[in-house]
Amino acid sequence: MRHTQIKAFHHVALLGGFSRAAEALCLTQPAVSEQVRKLEQDHDTLLFHRDRRQVRLTEAGEALFRLTRPYFEAEEQISEHLSQSGAAVAGELRVIADAAHHVTGLLREVRAKYPQITISLRGGNTEAILEDLRAYKAEIGVVGDIAPGPDFESISLGGAEIVAFARSDMLPPGITSRPLSDLLQLPLVMRESGSKTRLKVEEEAARQGLRLTPAIVAEGREAVRELVATGAGLGFVSQAELGADDRVTVVSIEGASLHMDETLVCLSQRRDLRLIRTVMDLAKRR
Incomplete structure (x- = not known):
């Protein structure tokens, strides 16, 4: 196994193709293909599925790519350390x-x-x-x-209350707050599974012994906003993320402490x- 072979493999996997890898490495495509072919041949393993229009990592290729990513980032850090301290960040x-x-x-x-x-x-x-x-x-x-843990470093960006919102004509005039039990009687437009906002509302509903059944599940916050604005149902969002929208009315959730903190992570x-x-x-x- 040679460093040049591993480097060729890594760039093909990282960039999704032999042509892009060759351009990044300032080599010809046949040269990169040969380096990867030799790596596969020497170790009797297939690293890429080669379709006509794309290359895809095999299971063995995925496992190797998980190892080469930190390896080449470490190489980059060594290079940065040895370079001039005044070099521009790019x-x-x-x-x-x-x-x-x-x-x-x-x-x-x-x-x-x-x-x-x-x-x-x-x-x-x-x-x-x-x-x-x-x-x-x-x-x-x-x-x-x-949740804090050893695999991520985080910095707090602040937070805001989670509120309900609906098209203005879906709720009685002048309503500014309602218990969660009342709000759940309306058709619900919810985010997809994996949304932290949805999870918090589900946990609060469970704490109160309430049943939460979405009428519509939408991918992404903007999709939820547009559906709610057309009168499809009631949604939930961090107040800081809703912004100004004359099409909808914001309602605080009585008897619930729902708060969303935002965090920068790496x-x-x-x-x-x-x-x-x-x-x-x-x-x-x-």
């Missing part, structure tokens, strides 16, 4: 958040201070965010109420990667 920062507005101010500050960092931002629920961080598919996550074993360290340290100073 690279792609992949952020996945349960609600983008919790992190937009921080990302704006990152870009202002470190213009050579490029940022990609996408959404997901808490369960998906933690899975993607563990799989090295993102560097930074924003989640609701993560994988602990990647904490010393320069790009991640820079962003986490910046968040701590805000």
Whole structure:
């Protein structure tokens, strides 16, 4: 086994193709293909399924990729340590958040201070965010109420009350609060399983001995908002995430202490990667 073979395999797996790996490594595609072929041949194992339009990791390839990811990140950290301390912070920062507005101010500050960092931002629920961080598919996550643990480092971003909301004509005029038992009589538009907001409402309903049966389950907060705004039912959301929307009425939940804290997280074993360290340290100073 040679370092060049492992490096070729890693970049094909990371970038999803031989052409992209060759471009990243400044090699030809046949050269990268040969390195991977030799690695497979020398160890009598198939690492990729080679379809006409794409390559996919085999089970053995997935297991090897889990080992090469920290290996090459360690190599990058060594390179950073040996390089000049004044070198600019650069690279792609992949952020996945349960609600983008919790992190937009921080990302704006990152870009202002470190213009050579490029940022990609996408959404997901808490369960998906933690899975993607563990799989090295993102560097930074924003989640609701993560339990502290050794595998993640976290920084609190504050929190807000969880409220109910519905189209204005679904509730009597002037209503600003209602017990959960009353609210559950309406058709419910709920987030998908894995949503921390949904989990908290389900736990409170169970605590009160109430039955919670969604009429509609929607993927993502924006989908829930639009369905509620059209009169499809009542939804639940952190008040900080709802924002101004004249189409809906917000209702506090009487007799329940429902609160959502938002947290910036990264994988602990990647904490010393320069790009991640820079962003986490910046968040701590805000």
